[in-house]
């Protein structure tokens with residue numbers, strides 16, 4: 001069975017309307033999604049630009065979302081240890097877990113936008129080391145009391161993070177991984193879930209195999225948890241959905257390229273081998289390519305169901321999907337009817353997966 | 354007219370019950386307080402110990418509280434620039450202001466607990482400088498776009514914090530001040546409110562005069578805003594209130610002394626002249642002394658009204674009060690009936706102040 005949640009990725013700013021309206025709308029969708037039986041709500045951490053910049057702290061939004069829902073899992077997708085002190089982050093996770101009655105799930109990512117590193121004054125060449133140390137320390141602070149830490153980036157004497165988490169030993173962790181086999185292997189060894197992007201499924205397939213093999217070899221029960229995020233627009237008439245979804249998704253891709261623009265103007269880092277080429281490729285991405293590889297679920301309920309089944313088979317299977325249904329400048333009414341139609345006609349058919 | 358809000362200061366930990374229960378109760382009180390016409394809800398930032406440690410990020414709690422209230426102002430009491438990156442803090446404030454539809458109010462404090470500085474690896478001798486720089490940078494990031502900053506503790510190239518605040522130029526600011534005349538003067542010059550402690554009113558009076566004079570001399574409209582936080586327990590029978598309130602308030606004072614214990618075992622800082630003596634004095638504080646100086650509003654509605662009127666006259670007046678009504682181990686049912694009785698029989702009589 002595939003569980004489906006809602007993902008928010010605010011690729012908007014004031015030119016699209018006041019932030020208060022954006023969040024009021026998202027929180028209404030949270031309430032709706034909870035009623036419709038979605039599995040989770042998920043939101044990013046990004047800064048300073050239209051690409052995600054409305055959500056510099058996902059935990060703040062999720063604390064609000066906790067009060068508008070009863071069942072939804074509250075997922076950071078993802079927090080960035082590079083820009084957060086682990087003592088602060090562990091405390092915030094404890095608060096969110098308490099405020100939601102134990103519904104927090106914490107995705108961690110390395111961050112990849114040069115302008116964010118530059119403004120926080122963090123060296124991109126330390127990205128991987130900060131990610132590894134930060135994730136480990138936050139885990140220790142959540143799972144253990146009296147944690148002493150002497151690391152490369154942070155050190156502190158025996159410290160008990162408060163509040164102690166509601167879920168023990170700690171809320172489920174997820175690791176965001178893009179294409180590096182080693183990232184998938186490491187997440188499996190640690191027993192954490194994988195948050196991946198639905199790239200060409202055949203190329204994801206190998207990495208997911210690596211992940212599940214590492215998971216099993218480390219002796220964790222089950223075979224791991226994989227979460228994929230898809231753009232989604234569901235309408236009775238599939239052609240109409242593609243006609244209305246094309247421009248907003250192309251805009252999302254333009255804003256991603258804009259957010260990552262420093263990669264194409266000279267940013268380089270040993271911690272991000274090949275990123276300049278990957279971002280250059282992203283700039284040539286568009287709705288048709290996303291649609292073709294199955295990462296833009298835009299169509300009728302039947303079409304979307306088939307795309308999901310096809311992708312699931314091609315990549316070797318995943319446990320959780322997130323649908324990004326309220327993106328760019330698509331009208332809230334359209335996003336709402338799309339979410340409702342998806343819940344009514346697609347979700348029930350994923351039960352047998 | 355004095356506006357009264359609710360203050361939460363979690364002087365509890367797991368020995369008193371799960372954090373999830375504590376926050377569920379607080380959020381129920383937020384809903385109740387909103388219905389009863391309270392002015393605001395306020396919560397602290399503290400870490401690692403029973404004295405406040407359940408709230409390492411007040412903005413996380415306030416984002417949840419925003420979804421349980423329609424009118425309440427959402428007040429940080431206070432955030433600590435010493436332990437927060439200004440880029441992060443400005444972004445979180447923008448999110449809270451948006452999520453609440455423009456109800457955020459931001460109190461800033463210097464922090465004063467040696468163990469917090471020690472664990473964050475921040476030198477207490479930099480406390481004042483960090484506070485001044487941090488508060489100023491957060492103001493700039495909220496009020497202006499493309500802010501460039503080269504400071505002692507933080508530097509960044511031209512940066513626009515997102516989301517832009519809902520209240521322009523920025524949510525109201527408050528400065529927490531204890532006893533240093535210069536802190537009161539500076540807050541008045543900057544046009545910010547003052548969050549003060551209800552110490553002996555005659556000694557507060559001079560500092561409030563300094564504050565209001567500086568406010569006027571700087572040309573700000575009106576005469577400033579002063580907020581005081583009181584412990585409060587209101588019951589039909591005043592003697593019964595004092596009998597039930599005594600131990601929980603004494604416990605609160607013990608936990609404060611415990612939180613600040615390093616001051617009595619050698620901590621010293623040029624940025625905290627005389628703190629070791631002040632904390633030593635705090636250790637001898639108790640319910641009777643608080644009650645005598647009017648900072649523990651414990652009694653019948655008539656008694657509490659008179660205490661507030663008396664304190665108001667003695668200190669020269671204040672605009673906003675916060676009542677800390679759910680403290681230590683007092684029973685939720687007692688806190689609830691106390692809040693309701695206060696709203697019904699005390700609040701209306703503060704309208705003429």
Ligand SMILES: [Ca+2]
Pocket residue numbers: 028
């Ligand atoms: Ca609504």
Ligand SMILES: [Ca+2]
Pocket residue numbers: 140144147148
């Ligand atoms: Ca350890």
Ligand SMILES: [Ca+2]
Pocket residue numbers: 292293294310
């Ligand atoms: Ca296909």
Ligand SMILES: [Ca+2]
Pocket residue numbers: 381
């Ligand atoms: Ca309730």
Ligand SMILES: [Ca+2]
Pocket residue numbers: 493497500501
């Ligand atoms: Ca400036």
Ligand SMILES: [Ca+2]
Pocket residue numbers: 645646647663
């Ligand atoms: Ca008196």
